[in-house]
Amino acid sequence: xxxxxxxxxxxxxxxxxxxxxxxxxxxxxxxxxxxxxxxxxxxxxxxxxxxxxxxxxxxxxxxxxxxxxxxxxxxxxxxxxxxxxxxxxxxxxxxxxxxxxxxxxxxxxxxxxxxxxxxxxxxxxxxxxxxxxxxxxxxxxxxxxxxxxxxxxxxxxxxxxxxxxxxxxxxxxxxxxxxxxxxxxxxxxxxxxxx
Amino acid sequence: xxxxxxxxxxxxxxxxxxxxxxxxxxxxxxxxxxxxxxxxxxxxxxxxxxxxxxxxxxxxxxxxxxxxxxxxxxxxxxxxxxxxxxxxxxxxxxxxxxxxxxxxxxxxxxxxxxxxxxxxxxxxxxxxxxxxxxxxxxxxxxxxxxxxxxxxxxxxxxxxxxxxxxxxxxxxxxxxxxxxxxxxxxxxxxxxxxxxxxxxxxxxxxxxxxxxxxx
Numbered sequence: 001x002x003x004x005x006x007x008x009x010x011x012x013x014x015x016x017x018x019x020x021x022x023x024x025x026x027x028x029x030x031x032x033x034x035x036x037x038x039x040x041x042x043x044x045x046x047x048x049x050x051x052x053x054x055x056x057x058x059x060x061x062x063x064x065x066x067x068x069x070x071x072x073x074x075x076x077x078x079x080x081x082x083x084x085x086x087x088x089x090x091x092x093x094x095x096x097x098x099x100x101x102x103x104x105x106x107x108x109x110x111x112x113x114x115x116x117x118x119x120x121x122x123x124x125x126x127x128x129x130x131x132x133x134x135x136x137x138x139x140x141x142x143x144x145x146x147x148x149x150x151x152x153x154x155x156x157x158x159x160x161x162x163x164x165x166x167x168x169x170x171x172x173x174x175x176x177x178x179x180x181x182x183x184x185x186x187x188x189x190x191x192x193x194x195x
Numbered sequence: 196x197x198x199x200x201x202x203x204x205x206x207x208x209x210x211x212x213x214x215x216x217x218x219x220x221x222x223x224x225x226x227x228x229x230x231x232x233x234x235x236x237x238x239x240x241x242x243x244x245x246x247x248x249x250x251x252x253x254x255x256x257x258x259x260x261x262x263x264x265x266x267x268x269x270x271x272x273x274x275x276x277x278x279x280x281x282x283x284x285x286x287x288x289x290x291x292x293x294x295x296x297x298x299x300x301x302x303x304x305x306x307x308x309x310x311x312x313x314x315x316x317x318x319x320x321x322x323x324x325x326x327x328x329x330x331x332x333x334x335x336x337x338x339x340x341x342x343x344x345x346x347x348x349x350x351x352x353x354x355x356x357x358x359x360x361x362x363x364x365x366x367x368x369x370x371x372x373x374x375x376x377x378x379x380x381x382x383x384x385x386x387x388x389x390x391x392x393x394x395x396x397x398x399x400x401x402x403x404x405x406x407x408x409x410x
Contacts, residue, residue, distance in 0.1 A: 004280045006214065009207045012273075013200075024259040026244075027266060030198070047200065049273045050266065057265060060255030067262045 007169055011102035012049040018068040019043050022059065048106055055110055072111065073097070076104055081119055088123040089130050092166025100168035131171055134160045135178035199237065199270035202229045203277030210284040219288055221324040227278065234274050237267045289325075289333050293340055296353050296402035355398060364394045365409040372405040 002008070020027075025037040030044050038044075046054070046068070054067045074080070075096035083091045093100040104120055107113070137160065167175060206226050213220055244260060244267075245252055254261035323330065344352050372384040377396045384390070384405065400406045 003276065004283045006207055006211050006280060006284060009276060009280055010204075010211060013204050013207075022258055022262070024262050026259070026263040030266075047198075049200070050269050053265065053269055054262070059258045060261065067258075067265070 007099065008102065010169075011099040011106070012052075013047050014073070014097055014099055014103045014106075015045040015047050016051050016073045016103075016107070017043060017071045018046045018051050018054070019070070020068050021065055022067065048103070052106065052110065070110065072107060072113070073103065075100060076107055076116065081116065084119055084123050088126040089163060091123075092162075093127075093168040093171070094166050098169055101170045127167075127171060128174060130163065131167070131175050132178045134164060135175050136182050199233060199267075200273045200277075202226060202233060203274045206230060206281045207277050210281045213284055213288065219285065219292070219324055222285070222326040222329065223281075224326065227281070230274050230278055234271050237271045237274075241267050285329065286332060289329060290336060293333060293337050294353055296399055297404070351398075359394050362393060362395075363391055364397075366390055366392060366397055366401070366406040367409055368405065369407050370405055372400055375400075 020038055020040055020042050022040045023037055027038040028034050028036045030046070031038055031042050051068065051070055055070050057067055059065055059067055080091065080096055097103050101120070101124065104116065108117055164175065206223060209220070209223055209226070241264060244264060252260075325333065340353075367389050368384045368386055371386050374381050374383045375396070377393060379393070382390060382392065384400075389409070397406055401408055
């Protein structure tokens with residue numbers, strides 16, 4: 001992930017629930033009360049780019065605590081994890097977060113959650129197979145119903161549509177790559193036949 | 196809840212949308228200005244927070260100030276990243292356009308003109324979708340590319356990678372391009388006329404949108 005990577009920057013804007021551990025007079029605006037001090041124990045949703053450092057940074061005080069503590073965002077909460085365990089394909093990840101995997105990767109760096117990693121790995125593998133299946137199907141439609149579906153990468157009908165709408169950014173990229181690859185392969189085969 | 200970094204985020208969302216476009220949308224002058232202003236404000240805040248300490252600030256003695264400083268610093272860093280990423284996405288696109296041989300400066304003027312009708316076309320340059328710095332960048336990058344290409348006279352680095360099927364092609368002239376010299380004499384390219392010409396002679400004019408390939 002490069003410094004200039006747009007998706008990585010947008011992932012850093014995802015918010016996670018944080019709790020401040022000390023009173024801070026000047027940060028009231030984070031809790032939408034600019035005139036009041038921010039009290040210890042206040043829960044605020046902070047973007048990753050801010051939360052990440054505040055969670056790691058040490059206050060430097062004698063008790064060695066950090067400025068804020070955090071909880072897992074709802075996108076990675078127990079409900080979602082249970083649903084993913086049951087059937088990864090049935091969960092529209094996009095509704096949880098447009099950058100679901102990116103968010104999850106960040107959170108696993110920060111927390112000691114053991115189970116999450118293996119659940120997500122299984123989720124991705126299962127869904128990736130489904131994605132490539134759909135991507136290939138779309139390639140077929142493009143040549144049969146010529147003109148109509150051409151150009152629109154996501155012009156798919158039927159049952160797959162709902163699944164594809166639930167893809168997060170990373171999965172969408174995968175879908176597009178798989179789809180373009182299948183299409184380019186087909187085009188190449190046809191150009192060979194022509195000559 | 197408006198927060199530091201929100202404006203920067205908008206800028207990056209613009210960049211994200213831009214990645215899927217073939218043309219270059221207008222430069223977000225206002226947003227860029229708002230984000231830089233935010234950085235300046237944050238810097239002023241930091242300066243005034245540190246002022247009473249006279250250069251001897253001890254983070255462990257004043258934790259809440261330390262936290263505020265950290266938040267301000269992170270916000271500035273975030274804004275910087277958003278600004279750089281936005282501009283880099285645009286310059287990448289501009290370089291791509293220069294390599295593909297399209298006349299970027301001319302194109303920018305046309306797009307702006309086309310939106311306001313034909314009458315605005317004359318002063319299209321004023322409402323270009325490029326910032327003045329970007330126009331400069333394109334010009335200099337174009338010069339650089341030309342100098343680089345100049346080292347090899349018998350190969351066109353920006354030429355098409357597709358081998359031509361026919362040496363000669365039919366073209367229609369979309370806009371006046373004046374007279375060009377070919378091996379077979381001069382051709383006067385006036386709008387709406389058609390010619391049967393050697394592909395190599397007109398490839399650049401096709402890329403620039405002066406000619407349209409027929410058949």
